[in-house]
Amino acid sequence: MNAEERWILEYACRHKMHQVLHVLCKKYPDGLDTFQVAPVYQGLAALLFVVTDWQLKDFQGAMEILDVLYIFAEEVIPYTLFSMLMTGLRTMHLFHLLKTKGEDILAKLNEYFPRNGRELKIQRVLHKREIEFRKLFISLVADEDRCADYLKHRYREDFGQDFKDSVRRLVNEFVSKIEEILPPTTIDMILAGERPSMRDLSTPTSENMEIVLDLILSKEQPTADDFVAVLEEMWQTEHRQKRKMKHTDISTDGLKLR
Structure with a gap:
């Protein structure tokens, strides 16, 4: 779980994007409670x-x-x-x-x-x-x-x-x-041109954060399909990074200094 997924989950809940919730539930079959939404x-x-x-x-x-x-x-x-x-x-x-x-x-x-x-x-x-x-x-x-x-x-x-x-x-x-009495979600704030207090959006971010921000800042009203596509892109990026780390990891087992 990461901040970007929490943003999307929060927004999907608020805007009744059941397609997005379904995708997240498949990714996290043990439940979404740990997302701290x-x-x-x-x-x-x-x-x-x-x-x-x-x-x-x-x-x-x-x-x-x-x-x-x-x-x-x-x-x-x-x-x-x-x-x-x-x-x-x-x-x-x-x-x-x-x-x-x-x-x-x-x-x-x-x-x-x-x-x-x-x-x-x-x-x-x-x-x-x-x-x-x-x-x-x-x-x-x-x-x-x-x-x-x-x-x-x-x-x-x-x-x-x-x-x-x-x-x-x-x-x-x-x-x-x-x-009517709930505060806006982080994504709602960004769409409205506000800057969430927890992050300066001009600072360097992770690849996943860049993917999410590119979507949010390029559309007036992202759809459920947009967020599903973003989640899949994020997870593919994470998978590639894990594979890269696995292949570039150098083990020192068995090495001895003489």
């Missing part, structure tokens, strides 16, 4: 990616991120927005468990929608529709035939594309409100 940037990118791509198996992790982000930005996020988004994610995750015959479905239902009201930062009484949802869901878990019939004939009408689009709109609104 502000967790809020990575959290926003992960939340948006999971919901936009409708990765139902990852919805539980997305809900954990959502909870943390809400605590971080509670002053600018209306509770109603947070609650509606969380309800949508929980509902979809429950149906995912139902369809895949996940374990402890009723326990998860009681965790998400407890019969005596649920707590998401503040205690409140269950809405009427949540009570009705509990009744529906319990009946589907209890009766396999009814469950199969519901999923085949009613599910799309109740929780189909319109519901999915609504959840996606909510997550975009949630992310946008947090982005």
